[in-house]
Amino acid sequence: MSTVMITGCSSGFGLETARLFLARGWDVVxxxxxxxxxxxxxxxxxxVLALDITDADSIARAIEQAGPLDALVNNAGFGAPVPVELTPMDTARALFETNTLxxxxxxxxxxxQLRERGAGVIVNVTSSVTLKALPLVGVYSASKAAVNAFTQSLAIEVEPFGVRVRLVLPGRSPTTRFGANAGVHLGGLEHPDYGPMVQGIxxxxxxxSGPVTEAQDVAEAVWRAVTDPGTPLRTPAGKDAEEWMREAG
Ligand SMILES: NC(=O)c1ccc[n+]([C@@H]2O[C@H](COP(=O)([O-])OP(=O)(O)OC[C@H]3O[C@@H](n4cnc5c(N)ncnc54)[C@H](OP(=O)(O)O)[C@@H]3O)[C@@H](O)[C@H]2O)c1
Structure with a gap:
């Protein structure tokens, strides 16, 4: 029996991924x-365990309570739709504190524990916005691109120890709570210059109406990344993300 720990399971991609691993017979934390x-x-x-990924004590407690793990899915994160010029430094720090650090x-x-056992998988959920420059997601995208960067190095570092590290890049998913949560950090709507752009975006x-990413697309992409050693380092999740990945080459 294999055990996976998934972060950010209260909604959206994390919740759906937890459902899928449970349905397919895994032990799920x-x-x-x-x-x-x-x-x-x-x-x-x-x-179901309490975990705030920005709190070192909370992390230590959750890892101890979880016991031995075969896979970790780092899914927790949030967005902030705001032009770069208007991004409050507190928002920028919070994005990096959660999404990256x-x-x-x-x-x-x-x-x-994975390295010592010589087996295991870590999947980091970043975003397809790291593949293509878009307005309003500059600092969010930077916080996710930083994860892509350290994950790529990590994958090389731990491969000799039998540990696989993978990235899943979801596309735009208006159906999760992400958009509503990101609204807390929305900025520029009333700005005389940026306002119309923010409204349009x-x-x-x-x-x-166009191609979007469903939570099930992400859950399936994470499942493949965890269970199939043949998956590439980066897996897009969702029709829009797949298209962007092809364009990015
Ligand atoms: N939706 C999209 O369009 C989209 C596209 C590409 C990538 N993504 C990424 O996919 C991941 C999941 O997004 P989603 O769409 O499923 O959003 P969501 O429905 O808002 O879920 C995000 C989850 O992250 C959790 N979280 C936030 N900060 C946390 C912290 N400090 N510690 C622990 N958990 C924390 C939230 O928990 P609480 O309930 O406690 O807030 C929630 O469970 C995120 O990393 C996001 O950046 C989303």
């Missing part, structure tokens, strides 16, 4: 800042 076991189907293979801290916390983000 679903972590959330505010644990709510009722979000997932009852199972003796499910444990939180992911790094979780990776460092789980890696020793927001409408585009919420538009579901």
């Amino acid at each position: 679903a972590t959330m800042r505010t644990p709510d076991a009722e979000l997932l189907p009852a199972s003796d293979r499910l444990r 939180g992911t790094l801290a979780m990776t460092q916390a789980v890696l020793p 927001l409408a585009g983000f919420r538009d579901t």
